[in-house]
C-alpha cells in the first residue's frame with residue numbers, strides 16, 4: 001500500500017530497508033528521541049521485525065517513509081486496539097539529514113488521516129520524551145492535546161525525564 005503526499009510517500013516496508021534502519025536507529029542522536037539509550041538493534045532483529053509485520057497486518061499498520069524523490073528517510077505507524085478503535089502513533093524521520101524540512105509534519109498528517117478516514121479510528125495517542133521539543137511542536141501543530149505525563153519515567157544519561165502523553169480524537173481532526 002502506498003499513500004502519496006507532496007513531500008513524502010508512505011509505502012510498505014521492504015526487507016532491503018533493514019540496513020538503513022539499523023544504521024539510523026543505532027545513531028545516538030536519533031536513539032535519544034526514540035529509545036533513549038536502549039540496547040542496540042541488530043540487522044537480524046530488524047529483518048525479523050519487518051517479516052513479522054505481515055503476520056500482524058490487522059493491528060500493526062506501519063509504513064516506510066520515502067521522500068517524493070524516492071529516498072528512504074524513516075518510518076511511521078499505528079498500533080491498533082480494534083475493540084476501542086484506538087491507536088498508538090509512532091514516527092521517525094530516522095535519517096537525521098532530513099530533519100526540519102517539513103517531512104515529519106506531512107508524514108504524521110498523512111498517517112493521522114489514514115487512521116481516522118480509512119481505518120475509522122476514534123482516537124490516536126502517543127508518548128514523547130519531555131526533551132523532544134521538535135516532536136512536541138509537530139504534534140501540537142497537528143492538533144494533539146496534552147493529556148498528562150509519567151513523571152521521571154525515562155532515565156537517560158544520568159538524569160530522569162518525564163514521558164508526555166498526547167491524544168487526538170476523530171471529531172477534533174474533522175474540525176481542523
Ligand SMILES: CC(C)(COP(=O)(O)OP(=O)(O)OC[C@H]1O[C@@H](n2cnc3c(N)ncnc32)[C@H](O)[C@@H]1OP(=O)(O)O)[C@@H](O)C(=O)NCCC(=O)NCCS
Pocket residue numbers: 030033034074091092093094098099100101102103104105106127128129132133134135137138141
Ligand atoms: C520529530 C520528527 C518526526 C519531526 O519531523 P521533522 O521533519 O524533523 O519536523 P518538521 O520540519 O516537520 O517540523 C518541525 C517543527 O518543529 C520546530 N522545531 C525544530 N526544533 C525544535 C525544538 N528543538 N523545539 C521546538 N520546536 C522545534 C520547527 O521549527 C518546525 O516547526 P514549524 O513547522 O512551525 O516551523 C523528526 O525530527 C524525527 O523523526 N526526529 C527523531 C525521532 C523522533 O523524535 N521521533 C518522535 C518520537 S515521539
